[in-house]
Amino acid sequence: MSKYKWLFFDADNTIFDFDRSEAQAFERALARQNIGFSPNMLDLYKKINHQCWRELEEGKITKAELKHKRFDLFFTSIDQNAHIETFSTDYLSFLSQTHFLLDGAIELLEQVKKNHRLVLVTNGLKNVQRPRFARTEIHRFFETIVISEEIGHAKPQTAFFDFTFEQINHPAKEEVLMIGDNIHADIGGAQQYGLDTCWYNHRQDTGKQTIQPTYIIHQIKDLINIL
Numbered sequence: 173m174s175k176y177k178w179l180f181f182d183a184d185n186t187i188f189d190f191d192r193s194e195a196q197a198f199e200r201a202l203a204r205q206n207i208g209f210s211p212n213m214l215d216l217y218k219k220i221n222h223q224c225w226r227e228l229e230e231g232k233i234t235k236a237e238l239k240h241k242r243f244d245l246f247f248t249s250i251d252q253n254a255h256i257e258t259f260s261t262d263y264l265s266f267l268s269q270t271h272f273l274l275d276g277a278i279e280l281l282e283q284v285k286k287n288h289r290l291v292l293v294t295n296g297l298k299n300v301q302r303p304r305f306a307r308t309e310i311h312r313f314f315e316t317i318v319i320s321e322e323i324g325h326a327k328p329q330t331a332f333f334d335f336t337f338e339q340i341n342h343p344a345k346e347e348v349l350m351i352g353d354n355i356h357a358d359i360g361g362a363q364q365y366g367l368d369t370c371w372y373n374h375r376q377d378t379g380k381q382t383i384q385p386t387y388i389i390h391q392i393k394d395l396i397n398i399l
Contacts (some may be wrong), residue, residue: 182353183294318336
């Protein structure tokens, strides 16, 4: 029997297909600005967005600053004029309407729920995440859902994990496994907190990592093999 009684799941690109949602919302928001979409533009935005989220996780910028900065940098980079606030509002609205799940995610949750207690932990924005979650059946799997914007702390901050543990009456840390795709926020944060970790390396990242997860999987269904 698995030593883990609790499984902490990240949401985006662990349970939800965020890449698909992001692409759809980004293209629709660009259309509202009468700007044509191209995959190269999306790739550029992803790099900028990733860096802005890292700055947020490191406490260098606020959520409000992130919402503006990432699009300001993007439109400056492509030398296009756009109304940043309108674009941000449109993008988040379109994003909140998406609810694509990764293939096999529901089947996995069905299986692990039989012998584990589940918690969903996300650094997403509440006005995006809550509507997306409500459009799926995932609520029935999780005992609680923790969204960084709602509690004022984000992974990898200790305070985020402190809050989560308070919600579930402080189980022993050795009974908890954190599963996520973000090596810094999910894996690094949980590891620093004293938890075992499972890195869902779906991008097949072969670069040298300073953070060493307890486990690495390349398909979410492979989680079963380590429980």
